[in-house]
Amino acid sequence: MSFQITVLKVLAGHPEGRASVADLTRYVAVLSCSGADWSERMKRLAARAPGLDIFSSGYVLREDSGWLITDVGRRFLASIETPVMEARLEPVFDASAAPVAVGPHTNVIHLSEHEFTRRRRAAQNATEEQIGETAWRQVP
Structure with a gap:
């Protein structure tokens, strides 16, 4: 066939x-x-x-x-x-099971806060590396 x-x-x-x-x-x-x-x-x-x-x-x-x-x-x-659509056992979206949002837009990522956190981490890592190099030089 x-x-x-x-x-x-x-x-x-x-x-x-x-x-x-x-x-x-x-x-x-x-x-x-x-x-x-x-x-x-x-x-x-x-x-x-x-x-x-x-x-x-x-x-x-x-x-x-x-x-x-x-x-x-x-x-x-x-x-x-043409692909056959198989019957689903569960509905794709059940509104009764959806979480209720508390406050405005709880699923939004605040990029300004994310950028601030990245810069703070980078500064901490740089400081730790400088401290490590300074400590290494001071060892007799």
Whole structure:
């Protein structure tokens, strides 16, 4: 089934959704050998479409010049590529469980205080280093 998904992807990427059988074979071979990422992705998509038959479903038409993806085929491909929203066991946001703010904007970081604290720490560290150097020089 992942082969048929790959065919849909290749055709969807071609101008007008059409490719000769030779081009299609070459592109499918390149993608199939491109690594585990592609193979795993196609397997995941194929799992979302068990029993897929791209010809009997009308997703791909065979013509003398090659194969053509139909509008139905494009919609099908888009539908299996769309991530499924899994049901959540808990609500994303429960207003009754939200903490009640005390005072104005309790979640704001005051950058002016932060900068003052950084400067004070830097001055303390510099002073401690100077004291350490002075003490080292005074040792007999």
